[in-house]
Amino acid sequence: MNRLKKILKGKTTALFLVLLVFAYLNNSSHFAKARSGEPLLLAHRGLAQTFVMEGIANDTCTAERIYEPEHPYLENTIPAMEAAFEAGADIVELDIRPTKDGQFAVFHDWTLDCRTNAKGEPKLYTMAELKQFDIGYGYTADRGKTFPFRGKGIGGMPSLDEVLARFPAQSLLIHIKSNDPKEGEQLAQALAKLPEDRRNRLTVYGGDEPIASVKTHMPDIRVMSKATMKSCLLPYIAVGWTGYIPSACERTQLHIPEKIGPWLWGWPDRFLNRMDGADTRVIVVGGDGSEFSSGFDRAEDLARLPTHFTGGIWTNRIDRIAPVYHK
Template sequence: MQKRKGKRTYIIFGVLTLLVVMVWMNNTSLFYSKDTNYKILAHRGLAQTFDISKVEYDTNTADIIYPPEHPYLENTMPSMKAAFDNGADVVELDIKLTKDHQLAVFHDFALEYRTNGKGEVKDYLMNELKKLDVGYRYTADNGESFPFRGKGIGMMPSLDEVFAAFPNKEFLIHDKDGDMETTKVLWDSYLSKMSKKQLDKITVYNDGDSEGFDYLRSKHAELKLLTKTMMINALLKYELLGWTGYIPKELHNMELHLPLKYAKYLWGWPNKFIDRMESVNTRVVIVEGNGKWSEGFDTKESLEKIPEGYQGYIWTNRVDKVTK
């Protein structure tokens, strides 16, 4: 009897060991190349940066920039060109709907945060927004000086200007309004006119839950989309079943913005996971910090945190620093 129990225990232990080895083999990135070949996603082109620790929900980040180290302003044509010229693979930009149903490239809900205007983008025609100075409010010394004042007049672009200037580049479009009206204009007036090859280079996201994203999905099933709720729900399902290699359909045709400190808990992290996501048209981007305030890999020192051989994308506000 004792021998029989011992044999049964040995068999159970052997089966469990085999299962553990199989799960490990199915999810290890050990056999991938250790060469550094990640790609760069430049947040708002090449932007002025600031102390992330000072940011709250109502913070005007133009009021707290570091002393400028370059002449570029976020969400402008020169900043996007500079980002691409410095090696960015993708540029992120923000859109808001204007009074005449165009899409302006601008981030804030209040024009007075950054410009010499007042009110919201939706209160103005696109040609009226062109008269504003998008560098008016930037200051690094609590308002003692405004280094970009007068230098940003006419520099708020429309989305069609961006597409015309960079027809073969990849963009991550942040739908700041997050409502059906803006999203329909984005598709009907812009994306619907693109070829499939061009659409493959476009991703659309929103911080919350955009009611228009179901509309986008109905128009083009393979368009990469992201909302916070979409990502959380999809990754929870993956954590339950991903050890088998199964990829829930909710993870198909997406973009994932993953804080590095949490990403390491995903099955197959990093490169086995990235391969799985690429197989279903999903892009993997890692961000610094907890992902709350668009914190990026903005210094050479921060790049040291990136896993060896990582093959996805990194989020940065200073592409000029991290590619030199």
């Protein structure tokens, strides 16, 4: 009996070692198919004013804590997006809010109070009324002593239709800033009017409910939400060591915090190769995912990425990051 136990124990140990070696060989980037090319650069809100990140909450007015301006652009405006693409962005991210007259305004905040000279939610106004407000009104780098953009942002808030018309061939990441499924349905109806090749260059992300609504009405469009991320990554973490790609990982987008990436099977090259095979885009964001809008905003930040990283990179300062790759 003892001999049988020893034999079984030995076989179990041998099997474990075989699986361990298999998992290593099947997930080590050293044995992955070589990747080439440059990273995909995603410009968050175009080329925008950056701000102090410490202590930010959902209701923090970030316009009141910007750094001393180094450029004249304001987030979510057409000039900011033009500057981002000209600097070398592959994708520009933008935020949308519904308006009183059934359009989408390109604007980040829940209310107009922080950045503009108006009050209340954008949905209380028509698009024409929103264009009368000064979107640079509230920006200050010295706690209200000076307002460098006041008076310069009148008419600067674009509609989503204007952005789509201005950038007909560029890739855009559209952010629904709520969890209202009706907004997802409204956006799907608007995007359905576009030709297929244009829709293929768009990705929509946001709350679980509006994104589920978008996907229901437009199953061909790339989407992302916390729910889609979990449905992909949780089973991948469980069985991805075998090389299996869950169906939920197909044709979607993943925003991976830099500190989480190394815990994913095959990170970085095998993981990226697997997601490429599933037509899924991988974007690395800064930190552990707990900070708002954290990205790679200085050239030295890129040292935190794996060597020769070729996935997507989230940045708030495309003007600093793109020159590193586009010399």
